[in-house]
Amino acid sequence: MTDITIQKAQESDWSYIQEKLDKYVLDATDAKWHQFFVAKLDGKTVAFTRIIERGDAVELASMGVDYYERKKGIGKRLLKFLIEEAKKLYPGKPIFGVTHRPGFLKLLGFKEAKEVPEVLKHKKYHQCALDPSKIKIMRLMV
Numbered sequence: 001m002t003d004i005t006i007q008k009a010q011e012s013d014w015s016y017i018q019e020k021l022d023k024y025v026l027d028a029t030d031a032k033w034h035q036f037f038v039a040k041l042d043g044k045t046v047a048f049t050r051i052i053e054r055g056d057a058v059e060l061a062s063m064g065v066d067y068y069e070r071k072k073g074i075g076k077r078l079l080k081f082l083i084e085e086a087k088k089l090y091p092g093k094p095i096f097g098v099t100h101r102p103g104f105l106k107l108l109g110f111k112e113a114k115e116v117p118e119v120l121k122h123k124k125y126h127q128c129a130l131d132p133s134k135i136k137i138m139r140l141m142v
């Protein structure tokens with residue numbers, strides 16, 4: 001297995017994160033570098049994601065893995081880490097993801113949400129780059 005470390009982003013990661021948010025057409029709305037976590041492979045930043053507090057809920061968002069580092073388990077490890085971090089930072093708050101890749105979130109215990117905070121509905125219909133029919137709002141069930 002590759003030598004991955006996951007840590008809070010530093011300001012010096014910000015230009016990398018901004019470039020990749022743009023490249024992978026991910027949610028960059030009100031993005032601030034201190035919301036992000038990064039995965040380092042042998043010291044090089046290869047993946048990123050962030051936690052957004054949404055009132056009574058929490059959203060895990062804006063995850064990307066460098067194209068040539070995909071399908072090596074990095075995304076799954078980053079998501080697992082982010083779930084634990086969100087639980088620690090916001091105990092008791094429901095955890096959501098708004099995604100065109102519901103299958104990826106299902107791997108770690110998310111299911112399509114029945115009740116959804118208004119702010120996430122708004123994101124689905126007005127902020128996501130893809131057509132809303134392709135977007136699912138998922139909730140962590142475990």
Ligand SMILES: CC(C)(COP(=O)(O)OP(=O)(O)OC[C@H]1O[C@@H](n2cnc3c(N)ncnc32)[C@H](O)[C@@H]1OP(=O)(O)O)[C@@H](O)C(=O)NCCC(=O)NCCS
Nearest residue numbers: 024063064065070071072073074075076077099101103104
């Ligand atoms: C989605 C993404 C983050 C996955 O990262 P990754 O490092 O390639 O994922 P992993 O290698 O950890 O794969 C984890 C598992 O997810 C599976 N997987 C990946 N994408 C999937 C999908 N769309 N549907 C179902 N399963 C998926 C893999 O097969 C693997 O399963 P396994 O553990 O049973 O072998 C990456 O492809 C990416 O950056 N995509 C572009 C940005 C994007 O779409 N972000 C939104 C993510 S919600």
